[in-house]
Amino acid sequence: DQQVKQNSPSLSVQEGRISILNCDYTNSMFDYFLWYKKYPAEGPTFLISISSIKDKNEDGRFTVFLNKSAKHLSLHIVPSQPGDSAVYFCAAPNAGGTSYGKLTFGQGTILTVHP
Amino acid sequence: KAGVTQTPRYLIKTRGQQVTLSCSPISGHRSVSWYQQTPGQGLQFLFEYFSETQRNKGNFPGRFSGRQFSNSRSEMNVSTLELGDSALYLCASSEIIQGKLFFGSGTQLSVL
Numbered sequence: 001d002q003q004v005k006q007n008s009p010s011l012s013v014q015e016g017r018i019s020i021l022n023c024d025y026t027n028s029m030f031d032y033f034l035w036y037k038k039y040p041a042e043g044p045t046f047l048i049s050i051s052s053i054k055d056k057n058e059d060g061r062f063t064v065f066l067n068k069s070a071k072h073l074s075l076h077i078v079p080s081q082p083g084d085s086a087v088y089f090c091a092a093p094n095a096g097g098t099s100y101g102k103l104t105f106g107q108g109t110i111l112t113v114h115p
Numbered sequence: 116k117a118g119v120t121q122t123p124r125y126l127i128k129t130r131g132q133q134v135t136l137s138c139s140p141i142s143g144h145r146s147v148s149w150y151q152q153t154p155g156q157g158l159q160f161l162f163e164y165f166s167e168t169q170r171n172k173g174n175f176p177g178r179f180s181g182r183q184f185s186n187s188r189s190e191m192n193v194s195t196l197e198l199g200d201s202a203l204y205l206c207a208s209s210e211i212i213q214g215k216l217f218f219g220s221g222t223q224l225s226v227l
Contacts, residue, residue: 034214043119043205043218044158089158093214094171100209101148101216102171105158 003027004092006106013113019077021109023090026071030092034103035064035075038087047088048075080113087111116141119219121206127225133194136222140187140208146170147189148216149181152203161204164189193224201226 005024013019023033031052036044050057050064050073057064063076077084087108094102120139128134140147149161160173164183181191187208193200203223207216 032214041220043207043220044216045218046215049214091158091214100146100165100211100214101163101207102160102173103148103158103214103216104160105150107157 002107003030004090004104004106006088006090006109008109009107010110010112013080013111015082015113015115016079019075019080019084019111019113021075021077021088021090021111023073023075023106024071025073025092027092027104028071032093033064033066033073034091034093035062036089036091036105037084038089038108044089077111080111082113082115085111085113116143119206119208119217121204121219121222123222124220125223125225127227128196129227130196130198132196133192134196134224135190135192136204136206136224138189138191138206138208138219140189140206141217144208144210144217145187146209146211147183147187148207148209149189149191150205150207151175152205152221153201158205161191196226198226200224 034049035047038044066073089108090106091103122137146165148163151159163171167183178194183189203221205221207218
């Protein structure tokens, strides 16, 4: 049961334009979401998060939007830069639990930003 | 602070063998989690340890096991290796901030 889904395996964007990465979830108990970025041969790095009490969180060029009724979140990168080319994962912590380290990850979206 | 350190970086084993992977978390982090990454399954949670106790276990067979030491360092072991165990094994540590994990670079395991 894939509780967190990223339906777009890849996304190609021109430098300077907006990148929009999407994520859907099925478990209504999820109340916190995170985005991670992963470069080849490296571990994922935390990018940005959002609590379910908010519908938007911004950090520099990165903004995450949460639509609870649609069980959908998106990551916007504006403007996109070639260095943003990486795999992006959305994730949600163990619903209703006290775990600090158990995340359910989406399958990832490969973002390529062309100069 | 030094980041999460995983050793070895690469490992080649044959079917039936066993393997032990090591992880040193960020100093002060007491939670250590392990994940398996494969092209087909993505990032799958293996288990989590906190203060030497296993708090959670993912849906993996008993051949996968782990432990955490008093200094928070962790090891995971896979016995009777199968071809399908070929994957990138990632260790992550965290403070008490839910979900914000710091990952190591991983151990790339190839089973021949």
